[in-house]
Amino acid sequence: MASLDTLLFLGVDGLTSGAVYALLGLGIVLIYLVTRVINIAHGDFAMLAAMTLVSLEHGQLPGTSYLLAAGALLWGALAAWSARRHGALAIARPCLGALAVAALGFALPLALAAMQAPAVLNAALAVLMVAALGPMFHRLAIEPIPRASVLVYIIVTLGMHLILQGLALQLWGPQAHSVAPLLSGSLAIGVVVISHQSLLVLGITVLLVAALYAGFNHTLSGKALRACAVNRTGADLCGIEVASAGRRAFGLGAGLAAVAGVLIAPLVGVHYEMGFLIGLKGFVGATLGGLLSYPAAIVGGVLIGGFESAFSYLSSAYRDALVFLLIIPILLLQTARLKRRGVAHEH
Amino acid sequence: MNPFKRLLTAALMCTAVQATAWAQTPNKPTLVIGVVASASGPAAALGLPEKKAVELVEEMARARTDLPFTPKFVYLDDGSDPTRAVNAVRKLAGEDGAAVVICCTTTPASMAVLDTVKAAGVLNISMASAATVVEPVAERFWTFKTPMTDRMQIAFTLERLKKSGAKRVAYFGLEDAYGEAGWNEFRKLAPEYGLQIVGNERFSRADTNFTPQALRIRQAGADAVYLHAIPPSSVLANQALLRVGVDRPVFHSAGAANAGFLAMAKGSLDGAYVVSGALQVHEQLAPTHPLKAPLQRFVEAYARKFPGEAADLFAGQGWDAGHLALSALSGAVKAVPAGAPLPTLRAAARDQMERIRGHAGANGIFNFSKDDHLGLDDVGLVMLRVEGGRFKLLED
């Protein structure tokens, strides 16, 4: 029989895992709501941020800088090409912008390394660099095919996943790395010990949810993003720049994933495959909430973490099967609930 | 784009290069050694060091003058997928005309190619850990392997576990082929050492939460825990055990015997035992140890070619496989008349492989025979203990 200690341990650790899945789910929902893209590579953004942090901690130039530079230059080239008839200035501007971004991508890490920056700054830079990759990806891989089906976008993000994983394997090798926690030490609740880093994860998740909620419901740009999700053409006609909304969504989403990555890196170690499975579970948690809203994504993520904890305890060999099978009745219940609410009407 | 045309062109190019090589050195034939390693996918942590070590062997071979042939290494990646491994071996044996094949990193892939190497009649040196790759020997005529089997490592470990006075042991391992092979051996051997198995908990390589399983082990009241995994999971699992209050000795498999384990543990796992190949602590070996000198040479050569990286047990597999392939082929070239067709050469290489005795490699001293395609005893095995964040060799 499970004692109170056991339940407490399972609960606390399930909650911490759940918070990670929820953080990732937030980003996935955000990107999906605005662009209708289900981002398979979402977990890899988290991994990339964690890897960048590893390099920064060792005072080395992260491979992410090269990726940023490549993305920036490609974008600049495309923008310059499309502006080719508008005069030298119009061509020069995107080129210079691209070069500036690429240069920053190299200069900032080196600067931080030189001044032996504290962990918080390293983490912030890692998040910033990976967040900047988001809009690049949108510009280069999503914008050229604005009316493709959801499945096509899935395959495109799958390609991105292969690229990011392959790059990570090449740049940081197949072994696991470790990073120092942002907050060391731990807190004891009875027999259960919970590290301060885990508490940080929980706290930041709650903060981010609140911030997203406020941002999307109470600011104009947030509402504009929501409008794009509800009706692209309508939003376009209202003067909302749909393409730039997509870039912002990807930037924000990638940033959220990056935050998740740098937060959990000290807890679970960093290796090139860490992103996919947590991204998948984040996606599952987000979809349980119907891919509709942020609070639902949080609940979904925490539920998955909880199920995982419980089933790992009951049968560790079959735990994944049980967790995933349990989702099916939940989805059926959700569908029935939504159906009772409304009847599909022609007019 | 027509993929077949590209493939055809590439294949023609390869054949052309080979033909010119033949033409240029009629006395010294160029022989192809095909290498299939998992350079990507879940087994990349094992496959990449293996591939690098073979590249090191290739570089050293080119500098040698005593080889009766010019070796040409061809590398393919199976992406940790047994299907790709089969096609890769087919390509090496068919298209590339390999005289010897080194495949593969994982047990499933090595098992998948058994029929292919048999049909092609080519010697295969596997780098996979399970004993079933070379047993039963009668059905594994063409396959040999370099790594110590799980069985030997686990027997070695259980011996010491028993000596420490433990009666009840829990198994805590990966759920993939590596972990499963470990469990199968553990399950069979534990009773032989008078140990009772009180738990069998599993996790996957990408898991982040090990607490539930650790709680179960605590509940089961084990005297000792055997952890069969590789970093990062082996580190995190061990930390989870400590966190829930399991203060019993923890014995790791050889998968944890590398610098990555120590780097991740950062001093939190002092007191853990790790079974290892002697390679890991070669500088702590007594000067009279038969493996000390060969291991030192390997480690130094590896460090020279790959600065900043330390040779680990996985690299050792590649090193041994490469050198054994060269030895087998050397013997074969000398044994068959010049200009003999490839099948004859392949068969001769296989026979020569079986005759290799006293080959000091990174895994130990190989003595192959008709009945033993592994050829190792446990002279290459050591028990380590983590102390002060480093591995310390235990004498016994």
Next chain:
Amino acid sequence: MSIETRGLLAVAALVALVSLAGAEFYASVLATMGIYALLGLSLVILALSGQVSLGHAAFMGLGAYASALLVARTGLPPAVGLLAGLGVSGAAAWLIGSATSSLRGHFLALTTLAWGIALAVCFRAAGDWTGGASGLAGIAPFTLFGVSLSAPRPMAMLSWGCALLVVFAVLRVQRSRTGRALGAVRQQELMAESFGISVSRMRLWTFVVSAMVAGWAGGLYAHYLGFISPSPFDLSGSIKGLMIAVVGGELSALGALAGTGIVEGLNWVLQAVLPAVSSSASSLEPLFYGVLIITVMLFFPEGLWTRVDRVLATRGARPNGTALNSRLNTAPAPGGEPVLDVDQVGVSFGGVKALDGVSFRLYAGEVLGLIGPNGAGKSTCFDVISGVNERHAGQVRLHGEPLAQARARGRLARSFQHTRLLEDRTVLDNVMLGAFRRTRNGVLAAVFGRDTRDEGAIAASARDCLARVGLAEGAQRLVETLSLGERRLVEVARALMADPEVLLLDEPAAGLRRADRERLVALIRALHAQGCTIVLVEHDMDIVMALATRVVVLDRGRLIADAAPAAVRRDPRVIEAYLGTGDETC
């Protein structure tokens, strides 16, 4: 059709040539490609019914393990094992599909992900049965008269033979009654139901068939390699199948073949080409692979083969024959028994009464206009009569028969105001869909060509209907090229194809230009003259007054007038309802 058959034969010849004459390595790559083509095809088949699966490799695994274990335990020949594998995957699909039939969209995708992962975990965890993560070795190969077929060369031909057979069957089905129905299930569920297509049944059966094709691939895989492990049957395998289907064109059977070529072939091309560049380039293979896949999708977002399919859809000879017998040919007796009897119908949504005690009758040969100001309940009433809304008080009877039964027998047919046509099919195909209830040919009839006569009859009838609505020359055009007016005409033609006793027209003139409106009015007049019984919901007063023989007026859910057009126009209650006493209407 014959273009495609010729194409298939060409591919078969090419495969045979490479398998027999090329190096064994090519044959071995081809063999693997053929097996994965089947997996991609299974997803294409599923996509035809509008469903997606992220877990189909699990069915492949079921087929593989079932076949391998059966053969190992009982010594039966692998061919029997293959059939058993088909059975197991089909049965599993039937169970899963029945349980999850109400799910759509993302929930459906997630469910497929869920059971896909769950099954893959079971393959691994049930180690005592399945050999676990280390796999099952020593699986017996296919043999024919003692010769092993599991060598690369015969296997390449076998697996491609199976794939081409499936492609052939799919192409046949797509041109048949079932194909049209599948298109409707995929694109227009509501319209499909209204023409007698059981959406849930079609989805379930398509799911089962697609799972069986995946299981077939699994069986071939197991007996070819002689070794199986759980790793090819997990999420990565399902994603690979999905990639193949999407790259080739999600709805295109031939596209799946192209997709396999790209997805599998790229691997080998990269491995052949990259080492020539440099040794470090070869370890970047996954990276180049990802870049190339993205590039393919950027250049072909609809899939490689979709454009070709679209062109082929407009070509292709249509079968011909004598038209089907039609009810409409027999002149109905005017007057007498009412055709449609609406009796005290009431509908409430929550607390709102959309319809309250509405009763009226429709007699043979009439054109009944159903009008009323906005919010009067016209659409609700129409939904009740057409059978869309089945939860209502009161009764609707057709010739004394309850409406549900009459609907099932196809005695009513409707058009839709927001036209519900199959965009990627020709006008003729869309109209032929209307006759779904009038013939019975299923998948097997389509595959074996037993439906030629019926298809010919339907095509002839469809041409007649198109001629009646004045669209005869547009039969081979794709629907997406039509104007709104033409689309409305197609809707009417399709409804006529159902050979109904009562024709229900839902605001057919809404949004039309004057020329199209006049065309429509002329058509309805002609239909009335031919003896059709029509219920017409309309906003346009001129049209209603011009065409209707009788008008029923609703206001706020109640019937306020039921008389000839002239009388209704003068009725003070109707005037008050429309012009109101201070409220803005219309």
